[in-house]
Amino acid sequence: MAGSTGGGETIMATRGLAAHELHAHAAPQGFIRKWVFSLDHKVIGLQYYFLALTAVFVGMFLSLLMRIHLIWPSVALPLIGEIKPETYLSLLTMHGTIMVFFVLTTAPQGGFGNYFLPIQIGAADMAFPVLNMLSFWVTFLGYIVMLSAFFVVGGAPLHGWTGYPPLSALQSAGPGEGPGADLWVISIALFCIGALMSALNFITTTLDMRARGMSMMRMPLTCWAWFITAILGLLAFGVLFSAGILLLLDRNAGTSFFVPLVVVNGQLAAHKGGSPLLWQHLFWFFGHPEVYIAILPAMGLCSQLVSVFSRKPIFGYKAMVYAMLSIGLLGFMVWGHHMFMSGMSPYSAFAFSIMTMAIGVPSAIKTFNWLGTLWGGRIRFYSPMLFAIGFVSLFVSGGISGPFLAQPVLDIPLHDTYFVTGHFHLIMGVASIFGIFAATYYWFPKMFGRMMSESLARWHFWFTFVGTYAIFMPMHYLGMAGATRRYSQFTELAYLRDLIPLQKFITYAAIITIAGQFIFLFNLFWSMKYGKKASDNPWEATTLEWTTATPPPHDNFGGHTPVVYNGPYEYSVPGAPRDYVMQNDPATVAAH
């Protein structure tokens, strides 16, 4: 591995005003300004990342308890005791909510996006550093509120991360639907506010703060992904926020937005005329773009990594950009595919299903292009690349089950079964987590100045790659056999009892896979102190973060504004002195 920062001049901008523009505030002093209420996007990025790190271990622990309960329903666990059916449902609800919001919507965008978007486009910080800081602390507050739901009377809600009313709207509908459910809604509302603030920053920064020469079509695909994700967030989180307000009012102010006349346990509730489907429409109008918010940054990173580690330009840069834009746009037109069985008009279902099949096309294009990038390359199997290749495999597997669910007629047997659970875990959960792991292994040297242990990383990769397939692939078989979701036990129906052996296999696989994640945790913290010292560009990559010091200085480029001459994927350019050309290298690359 070469140790140099890469060639290229930078133009030293006129000191006075440029410095002011480069960094509107001087490097902070003192622990509080530097690490707690920091305005530096790099620190804020790390704050988001570590928030997500604690959240993922909480979420994983919850799923471990769930899997244990499913195959040993009457076992009393140490400290926790016996898991009752309602407890199982609370675990399930909080697992989904914490993972989707505080891990998948936090680490890739708030974490790595915050840290690296400004650097990759050659800016000194985000457009609005104060807003950036506030967005983190609002998100953090949301996280605390969410966790507090476990500790109130009745405990955490049991209505699933999707929170369908009337179950989520009626305090009497089940344990946990009291104050726990209110805290859940409030937490989500706070999260929406934090997400909107963050989206504002990402979009403004990308549009207005690119360095000279960094046209939109020269941005790394990671920047495109963060940009499009932010647009999706901007348009979707407001809708979730509104739905949350309406739900809070139904729960506490006696309104009936979502609740028709209902009788719970023989008691007439004080509601009438509302529509449970209205919630579903609002929720999924947010919820579908949300899954693309969860996956797009990982797609952008995968493109980055297959290019860097194959020493080849990404195959079809423009197609990749258009594919991400189409995914973003179409993502707003398919929400009804979550509602085929809901009582929605079958004609609408047909329309939504056509759009849903259409959105599979840009995803397929991206997969072909990743394969096209590998083809003819010189692949280096460093840990980021292992996870990128793993990502492609998982994305294919998770994606293939989509066209089954997208066709309403096939959704009839498969909706609300383990088939769906397997599908979204593979394509959204695991694939996105692989993106987070890949990003960690890739950018750790730049953030902390040291390399993570490659051998520990490989163990982690194999445990996780094989383990997650072992957990989630069998869920498709369960689903086809009719195994319904969100059941706290499989003891009541004969055909479910027959499937318990397969459920056991999944639980064992989960226990082993979860154990393997501690390898990563150890590697992460151990390497911060004892990892081999990293050079400025250990991967020999071309994008701007690798042109600056490791870790980057407060204003990212040490007073030098970068000037960009090349695209982000100029690897193995014929005639070039090395097999990579930095983006700020004035020796330009052209093709004809």
Added chain:
Amino acid sequence: MASYTPTVSLDDPTTSTGGNGHIPPHHHDGDDFGSSFFDVRLRRARLGLVVGLTGIVMIFISFSSAYVVRQGLPTLDPRTGVLLHDWFPVPLPRLLLINTTVLLISSLTMEIARRQAARKAALAQLASVPGVSMHAKEEVSWLALTVVLGLSFLAGQWMAWRELAASGFYVDSSPSSSFVYLLTGMHGVHLFGGVVALLTAGAASLLRRPADSLAIAVDVTGWYWHFMAFLWVYILCLLEFVH
């Protein structure tokens, strides 16, 4: 075939190179002296506002679509198994028209304040000019007037709520009354945010913060304020005419 040369070259016509070899003319940074750096910051702040307003628009679009859907939705009467419509529009208090007028006037005063602040920022670029301090006083008072009008609007909204309650329309009385409280309430919350922003700008002005930062703050808040007025008119029309 690709080539690596230090010179500017052609685009590949059949594939994307992700950008050709020359440096496009820059327009982003503040290399130039003079007012361009202020221009950059103003443009960036305005861009941020437009983006932020898009997020807020989505909130109100969701509420609006819930409103329209709820109006048309029949509900099953469990006693008879028949679908009935249960939407009865709420008669809106006339006070709302007065509140609207107050808000529109406040938009006017806000605009004056905004232009004053911009002029002051331009003047401040040059050496201090006799009479600038007089302008400072005028600027604060237009800002203060807007705050007063904004708070009056909010007080008027509160009074309108009391009037509704007195006629028996509470937030949980009927679907249409729920929406009246919801839409006016959410708008009020956002407008209050604007009031807070104005108070902050006013305080900054009294603390003699730089005129250009002040102008940017007042500019962005001004456009936000105008948007809130527009949003209010939209909400009023929705409640009054769509039923």
Added chain:
Amino acid sequence: MGLVLLVVIWLITFVSAYFFIAKTWWLPTGASAAAAGIDHHFTTTYILMGIVFVAAQVLLGLFAWKYRDRAAGSPARYSHGNNTLEIVWTVLTLILFVGLNLMSSSIWASERFRPAEPGALQVEVTGMQFAWYFRYAGPDGKFGATKPELIDPSAGGESAIGLDTTDPASKDDVVTGTMYAPVNREVEVILRAHDVIHSFFVPSMRFKQDAVPGLAIHMHFTPISTGDYEIACAELCGLGHYKMHGMLKVVSQEDFDKWLAAREAEKQ
């Protein structure tokens, strides 16, 4: 490492595919008129998607190994892509995906776009925390009124659905906890829910529909084979969701008439 990746990816692919092909765990035997069409389309989808799945994973593994960095190897191919190829595979994918969907749409239309046939047996299916109740209209062919104030789940049967016994049409209504249907006759279910959303799922009938409070949803299916078929609730409805199950018993028309007559007799 490239070889290991190839082996592992191919192994995972072939093992997964094996269980699909062997149908070790599969859809239960279809027992409704619609099942054949649905299952046929399921097979078409899974064969086509299976081919794509295997091809993509095989290529991934192959490329990981074949294009590994070797000390003595030619440099990586410098290419930014191929527009023609992009267009070709975009169009092919679009045709495959949309084509599949259009193929299934005629089945969807026949299941959901048309109302039940005139001679169908009407059964009102009511879901509540945590049981299903089934109501038959009886000889008068009319369902009697129900009142929310009369709902008392703990009393079961007619009280559970809040049947208004003062309504003359209610006199011959039969409410049971087990669903009976005659074979080879279309059943029209009228789905209702009292408290939260439930979902009426009969895997063997390839039938699923949410029961939503505030709505009475009409759907239909035709059982074509006698037997006992489990009913599961397929929408999270609270702590008892896992045990909210029922049984559909499909019998001959004769046996069904006998059974219904016996239930009517019990009411006198």
